[in-house]
Amino acid sequence: MLHARTVLVFILFLLLFLLSCEKELPRYYDFQGYEFASVDPEGGTWKPILIENGAAISIPAPESTTSVPYLQEVEQLKDEMARMSESDVKAVTYWTQNPIIRWNEIALELIAKYNLIPGPNADGSYTLPNPANPNGPPVFPFSHPPYAVRALAYLSVAQYDGLISAWHHKFANYRPAPYIQDKSIQPLYADNVIPSYPSDGAVVATVSRRILTQMFPLEADYLEEREAEHLRCLLLSGANVQSDVDAGRVIGDVISSIALARAATDGMKDAQAPKPVSDSLAAAALDRFGWQWINQEVPQRPVGLTPLFGRVKMWSVDKVEDTRPAPPPAIGSPAYEADVAVLRDYAQNMTQERRRIANFWQDGLGTYTPPGHWNEFAKEFIVKYRLNPLRSARTFAYLNMAMMDGGISCWDTKYYYHYPRPIQTDRTLATIAGTPNFPSYTSGHSVFSAAGAEVLAYVFPEEAGVVRGWAEEAAISRVYGGIHWTFDATVGTEQGIDVARYTIDTARKDGAD
Template identity: 60%
Template sequence: MKKYFYFLIGLLSSVVLLNSCMEELPTHFEYQGYEFTDLDPNAGQWRLVMHQSPEQFTIPAPAASGSAELNRELTEAKENISKISSKQKEAVDYWTNNPLLRWNEIALELATKYNLIPAPNPDGTYPAPDAANPGKYPLFPYAHPPYTSRMLAYLSVAQYDGLIMAWHYKYKFKRQAPYELDPQIKSAYDANKLYSYPSDGAVIAISSREILTAMFPLEKEFLAQMAQEHLESLILAGINVSSDVEAGKLIGAEVAKTALARASTDGMRNAQTNKAKSDSIKNAAKVRFGWTWENQETPQRPVGLTPLFGLVRMWNVPNVEAVRPGPPPAPGSEAFKKDAEELKRFAANLTTEQRRIANFWNDGLNTYTPPGHWNRFAKEKTVKYRLSPVRTARVFAFMNMAIVDAGISCWDAKYYYHYPRPIQTIPGFKTILGTPNFPAYTSGHSTFSSAAAEVLSHFFPTDAPQFRKWAEEAAMSRVYGGIHYRFDAEVGLQQGKAVGAYSVAKAKLDGID
């Protein structure tokens, strides 16, 4: 089933893919509601990311079991369930009892939809998205890898803090789910016996709606529709009554407000700078190292992609200097020549498998970018190991914090060193994937992937060899594609691993993994 994919079609129908072997766009993630391996009853005591206390936002105590108020809610739930339509039943099946995965899926589809670089104007200049006027071409946002990584971090952290709070109150009030209170109500999913007040699903629905609406303002109506359908499904699934939902909505709204307040001052609004500032960064690198990156586009874009993303506030790494790598080999040096010759050999003798790897990991325009790739992997492992919603949120929060921190550190290195791409330094060299609009060193794919692999290896140690193999493959894919030198990729892997280690260290402070 490819439900909710329709909203991508209008924009994507006008896009011509450059390579028919590129990875397909994200589609519906097939999984069903499942029995959780562990209910994580102590999750209400886990360390919050953005908040000080799980009772920072208070919710009213629920009506007692057997009370007239709760009995009325149970009766209303039964009436609604008895009149459920086929469309509503489809929605119940879609959202499941771990709906964080659905909202992550929606986030990736929106990233795909908005990952469109603006075309040049007739005079050779380039328009830029305007957050104050998102409907004007080019549409806001341009969901490039830095933007997408940041969006996923705010989404995941808000979900995580919200669910820790929900778990705190669940085990404080211990209200049983409707299907346990009334034998006439059946759960649409495996009966996990999870306490129902407040609704964890409602926390996820509202926090996700608010974060994604801020990140993709043109999708406000679509996201409101999805949230409303999700909230309705909680009662129709037999897992919540209306007061459960209302309490969850309160928490979801408050954690989203905190997350968006942080986002408003994290420096992202200044990441895409003007030409004068861009030129000053370039000139500083020229003085420092004797080389600079030159954009190879025609017409040439005057400013690279987000030159000041390296100044955006990090989540778990103290500062970019803590993970900034040493300088790359100087162009013309023996170390440089060695890797340049390797690129020429790959270009002349690329195998079918190497081309497949380059295309699979391309993650270019109209894809969910490298961070999206790793979110997909995390979803697959969450379902495989049947994690509870709060445990799922933990994985996504620490992984996506590591991914955006890796992106910030990578962009710091890119513009600090301002290192030229192979297409600039090797006469007559051509790539099979095009050339990104930002400097080479270090590789973004490598840093994003290695950071994600480090965190996922912590949470899923049995699968650690596979995660690290994927990270290495993602790094080499850029070498096969002619976009990076081997040293870009290898140093990027080291950089990403160092970033991921900070996120893992923060997770270990809880002593629960």
């Protein structure tokens, strides 16, 4: 009987995976280097997130462009470019002038790859992924939405701070790119007249490899290969000499160490609490409100997903309780019964359009999760509005900070109220997607999406109406799917907007506007 149940769970996981794959996985953007809408020569004065200012990370002064060491570097560069193969040209074209986009694609790729729920052992027990034993079984990590948004936040914040430092040194030293110094060099990048020392691409490559290796340790070799390819392409493009790259790597190492030190103490290692802690949260809600969420899976996992994620350190909010919404309707109350009627109506009148919306926004197993979905939108706008790497990193940093803070606020709310999902309190209600392993109120999709939409509306005001409409659709999709109450979605949307205001407040003071 136990074996049969295990097989059933595996089949359900497979069906969920196939359903989630109906929507897009991370895409490779096939675009050439473009002329930046702005160069932002004052970008080195912007206020970073993790360090005091752009000058906080020091690098050696560059050699003069007339010095013998520099001229030797240029000759070495020309020799390398003269021996370029077709595959080299293709690689340089891939990395373009905006490596922020490429490393974000790699991050979403890894999130999707590791977004698979660890299944039960043969005896019905569960073993959690363990960073001390990433090979498992099960392998580490399980990149569920809280894990994914945290990885994206640390990646993009470190990239942003590293590039503020790079911009500071670029415009303080102002060493032009090799192809400007030597007209015989034919650059493979568009001429955006950004000083070459230190290499911003090298900062991004080093930061990204180090942060993502920490988050996805089994991918260390793959990430080293991508970093090496990226660094080589910086030279082959004609935009940097080796000393530019070396200086950029120094900045990348320093800022990624600072970011990883924060990550080590932010509380995430305790988020997946043991059963006694998880049970105590449920018991507290039962005493306080008269209800508790109970997992409806078969076999039932003993602990909900990351019960203590709500206690992880936030980026822009001092106290998570300040963003906790009012309680949901009491079970059996008129407001509750009215919502039951709404969900029954949706279930009985499931249209093709509602099913499409539910599936499009599912972002379930094997995908880049809801936060990844909003990173995908950000990439489209970055290319559309031709942002330079510094402004691209800023966009991703505030986007992912807001969504991580939103997720922390949402998980605090989920496990404080411990509200049951619809199929727990009314067995006549059905779902058209898998039921997540955590309480219902508020909706994570709604919070992530509203927070992401507000940041994108701030950065790209021309798109405000579009992104807010998407956030509303993402929220209602969970109701169409039978996974959430309507108040999970509406209050979750308000919660995401509220949390995003803290992040946008920070952004407005950084000097970039």
